[in-house]
Amino acid sequence: MATTVAESKLTDQPQPGQMLRGIALLAPPVVWMLVFYLIPLVILLVYAFWSVDYLTVVRELTLENFKTIVTNDLYPRVILRTIAIAAIVTSIDIALAFPIAYFLARKVTKHRELLLMLVIFPLWSSYLVRAFAWRTILGTNGILNSFLQWAHITDQPLTFLLFSKEAMVLTFSQVWLPFMILPLYTVLDQLPKSLLEAAADLGGNGWQTFRRVVLPLALPGVVAGSLSVFSLTMGDYITPTLIGGPGDQLIGKIIADNFGTANNWPLGAALVFPLLLVIFTMLVVANRFGALGRSSV
Amino acid sequence: MSTPTAIAKPPRDWSAWALGFASLLIYAFLYLPIIVVVLYSFSATKVNAWPIQGYTLDWYRELRGDTEIRNAIGLSVRLGLVAALSSLVLGTLGALALDRYRFPFKPGIRFLIVLPITLPGIVTGIALLAFFSLTDRPLAQWTIQLFGLSFPIPLIVAHITFSITLVLSTVAARLFQLPSSLGEASADLGATPWRTFRRVTLPLIFPAMLSGAILAFTLSFDEVVVSLFLKGRDNTLPLLIWGRLRLGLSPEINAAATVITAVSLVGIVTSTVLLGRTFRSGGPGNE
Amino acid sequence: MQSDHTIDPFRTVSVDELTQLDPAEVWSQYRSGRISRRDLTKFFGAIGLAAMGSKLLGGQALAATELNAIVWEGYTAEAFAKKWEDANDAKINSTFMASSDDAFAQLQAGGGSNFDLVTASNDLTQRLVDAKLVQEIDTSKLSNFPDLVEQFQKPPYIYFDDKLYGANFAWGPTVLLYNTETITTAPTSWNALLDEQYSGRIATWNAPIQIAQYALLLDPRPDDIYVLDDDQLAGVKDLLVKQRPLIRAYWNFGGELAELYVNGEIDISDAWPYATLQAQEGGATVAEVWPEEGVTGWSDSWMITSGAQNVDLCYSWIDFMLGPDGQMGVLEGNKYAITNQKVIDSLPEDLRASLYMDNIAEWYDKILMWKNVPNMDKWLQVWQEATAS
16 A cells, blocks of 8 residues: 555656746745755854864864864764764654554544643743753652652662763653654544554454554654654753763764854864764655655655 | 544454553653642742752742743743744745655755754754854844834744744655645646645645644744854743753742643643644545 | 825835834724735735844844843842832843853854943953953942952953953852761862762863863962963863763752752762852752862953943943942842952851851962963863763
8 A cells, every 4th residue: 555655656747837836835945944044054064164263263274173073082972972862762752652642643532632732732841941850850869769769669779860871861752752743643643544444354463554554654754753853862962961971962062062162163063064964864864754755756 | 434433443442552551651751840840839949859848839929020031931932933833834835845846956955944953953053143143233133123022033033944844844744645646636626726735735734734833833932052042132931041040940940830831731721622623634544 | 006095115115214114003004994905914024024134123223221231140130130220210131141152152243232241250251352342441430349359350350451341240269069978077179079989979060161170180280270281181181081980960050069969969079159058058068168279260240342332321230230239139149259348348247258258368369260261172172072072
């Protein structure tokens, strides 16, 4: 079924005026992005080829910044750590979002909109406030440790619960989870019921139906959600700073401090390049799963 | 099939229960920190400590007289609404164009349009700071006054920019699912493209548009990193909190978060009860 | 389509003039039927385009009685600022800085004219002067200036080439703080923050300027801990790398540090006195030590930007902040030490002592006040390599 849907898309024939109409539709968002994103980004990236001398930017072409990034293991290390953490958070959020999105989309009939909104609105109480709430929960004498000791599950406070990679992953997973649930819900909501029934009638059990039918069709939603979660994690430096362990900084902080503390815009700008590479790879992959629209051009 | 039963047929009964239970746990996970935030808004001590030493309503009293927080909440709501509405239009247009039409440089455009959310917020913030710095007008003066309310342009631009991507990717995912034969059938029946869009496509993608816009509002309302670099004279709520952290997170901030949560909860419950089927559509899923 | 009495601002009027129209007025014209709906739509469409460089933008529209300041949170708190606002029929708008560098970036982006005032810490002051973003202060316009403690009248971090660029109004040392219940003998050296017996119970401030504090431990000790050569930086890095496994958390905000003590996460750290007071208020048993190597210190000054639009009002505000109301406001709201001797004399003994205002001359001698670090990019790299690699 999935393949026939895809095939029918491939048979789209260009019609007269089609391209014009497409361009007219596309112009407003693309012009916006060109003016307010691409141009600023290019301006920023140009800095990468300059250097800085105390307060002035020296506008002479140099590759020194890139050499620094490659030769100092600080940067590759932090970038790899960032990618790993973002990937873990994304996987956890996929695993958590699926049951709830599927439940809301396919099993619930009453008050479904309400239940869905209840997923999102925890996000309306400030992120910073929630980060501090996690500290209270996960701390050495925090809520979770008190509970574990009260229930005699542990007899010593577990210190790794806070200021660790685990704590950081947990907080990220909670903070970005709605960004996975929503896109997933929208695609699952629209799965043809007849399809699921057909799969069941053909003797497929729940798991088979899920794996063979639901999962492939829900993939664009998963990819859209993953794109958000992965990127939001990769760019954040507040959770690593407040919740992460000593040494668990992510690339966002490294970049931010170069722009801020060191006033070293050139190095900060150069650090954006490896990220562009990562994102580009990710998008190429995402593209194949149709998260950004039909892949047939 | 417009009124499916609450729980599907007996053979699959267990899965509904299991999923329901799992969902309950996930709700608990999402709400755990919120409960803590609410609890600490009543805490008598200024420094958050567990267990809570005593309870007071002082922080709510302090909040009531705090015009700074009120102004900041106002700005954040304005910003979120402007970003959500603008990106709803721009993002949907982009998704439709990318999904339905062919034109040159499509992969490049696709890449460009998702970049703002895929690159760390800090990059967006700094890039726009560099951009606005090209003009002589200082950042703090890029604020429009309309009807007595301030609208800081750099923040609005930044928030719309990352919001477009959120709406676009959500809507695109939905469009990808739809058989294009639907539109063709409509066209074959003689419908104009506009009519096809309004009668066929729009109802089908409306839930996705809505969830994209809600996500956009949410992200904007809570955004710190991009905004830090682009703020003008006025503080958004997250920026105000960030500034106040220097002296420690006062329970007053918890009280503010609690009030926002309570107000939005009431708003959500009433609006969904009143409007009902916002997220449902007469798509093929319900046939 | 245009009837005679319909105004048509869109074809005949330049964009600049257009934007002088008040949207509210256009709206009321529309309501009264004087302009068509189509024109209304166009008008609001035009606003979007005209926004670029238009007069709708704040700037010139600012009232002469408004000040815009970029400040550390708490320095313009309503609790005391209201008094000045009422007395002068003026208003102070504040943007909070996230860090000294954030303030620098903001001011530099605006060429010193986007704000009238800035509260600069002493790691920032010289940069602002070097970048010509702030102007000289005329002390004759500050009636409270002569009451300032001598050390804070013309301190080196705001006094360059015989010119004063700021009014120093708050300060504090970075001291060693420890839990007296778990650490029974008071530590005497910064080495305690590298002591393995406190492993997992140590915190230190997450800021590259702290390199200066750890440079105090180098042997031989650098002449100037804010000007380090490559070897000395490498030496500090070794210390920091050795320290990292012992660290429970790098703290970022003073309030956060207090929370760490109150919740029993840590036993020893560097700290600011206001965090000590907060921790004690929260029930933590902590005490401060001034290590034998000396301590670093911060100090905040009001500076007037080079592009300030209402300089007289700036002086009025600064004078207020150096006087009793402003000084008490900063002290009560933030628990920072203040600089006006007369106000200090009026304080209760124990408060004066707890913030080291009892004998400033003596304490001041032991503080190595922050100053500009010219090669901060290198410092940052060292700090990041040691704490994040």
